[in-house]
Amino acid sequence: MNFNTNSPLDIFLTELFNRYREAVPEVNQITAALLKNGVIGSQDEIVNDHIAFRTLGVPNLGIKSFEKIFLFHGYQKRDHYYFEEKKLDAYWYAPPAPEYPRIFLSELKVGMLSQNAQKIIKKYTGDIKSDPVDALDLNDGDAIAAFLHHPLWKLPDLKDYTALLEESEYAAWVIYNRYYLNHYTISVHALPEDYRFLPDFNKFVEGLGIKLNDAGGKIKTSADGLLSQSSTVAGLHEVEFADGAKTQIAGSYVEFAERSVLPAYSHLKPEEIQSIHRREGFETSNADKIFESTYTGQVKS
Ligand code: OOG
Ligand code: NI
Secondary structure: OOOOOOOOOHHHHHHHHHHHHHHHHHHHHHHHHHHHOOOOOOHHHHEEEEEEEEEEEOOOOOOHHHHHHHOOOOOOOEEEEEEEOEEEEEEEEEOOOOOOOOEEEEEOOOOOOHHHHHHHHHHHHHHOOOOOHHHHOOOOHHHHHHHHHHOOOOOOHHHHHHHHHHHOOHHHHHHHHHHOOOOOEOOOOOHOOOOOHHHHHHHHHOOOOOEEOOOOOOEEEEOOOEEEEEEOOOOOEEEEEOOOEEEEEEEOOOEEEEEOEOOHHHHOHHHOOOOOHHOOOOOHHHHHHHHHHHHHHHHOO
């Protein structure tokens, strides 16, 4: 991501990306290989399709709270997606200008979990008596970045994390990782020949020794055939819990998206094609499997 202004949105997106890049080695590894192969001239040439965040659906938090940050900065709320088995809701948000990434924002439907899991989540989030975003100066980009990197609840005990993990991998991820950027997404269709189709791009990534999420197959494709996505498997990080116990937990990952040109624009010449001519939005069946990039079945196999 590279922005030429110093707007609050540019500032906090850049700070989030810098922190994410430090925590997820695959980001720089892929960029370095694209540079070395002469595919791009600098990191800024990579088009960021979207970024994603996860939230807990409890009073004062969740999508209703989190989305205020992006709505304030000109994002528009679009389609809703529901994931029955994972007990998740999600929306995507269209950016104020094409150089900004879309946002994919999800929320755990906490009320659908067992009494025990709800009790654990409440133990950490129950003290939050007002919406913390309301106390934030949304014109201050540094303050927003600090807010997204600052814990809203105390560090969990390992036993609480483990109990959540058994029932909801998503719940366990959020209770430890909170609002950290979950992934950024390389628009592979914006890359030159040999890299702009997902099967080739996946081979390039795997050639770097990076593991891909194979839940539902390495490439997830929408029913209309126009949106294909793949992703890395989240790396494991040794972390410490409130009780001093240490274990390895999943962090963030990298996603790759190929948005095809819509049939109505198939007559356009390659140089005429802009992002508005390509498949928009997301796809529930793709997203359902992309979520699993942080799940035990992928990160520990
Ligand atoms: C989001 C998974 C879904 C997409 O592009 O469909 C997704 C997550 O892992 O939080 O990113
Ligand atoms: Ni995504």
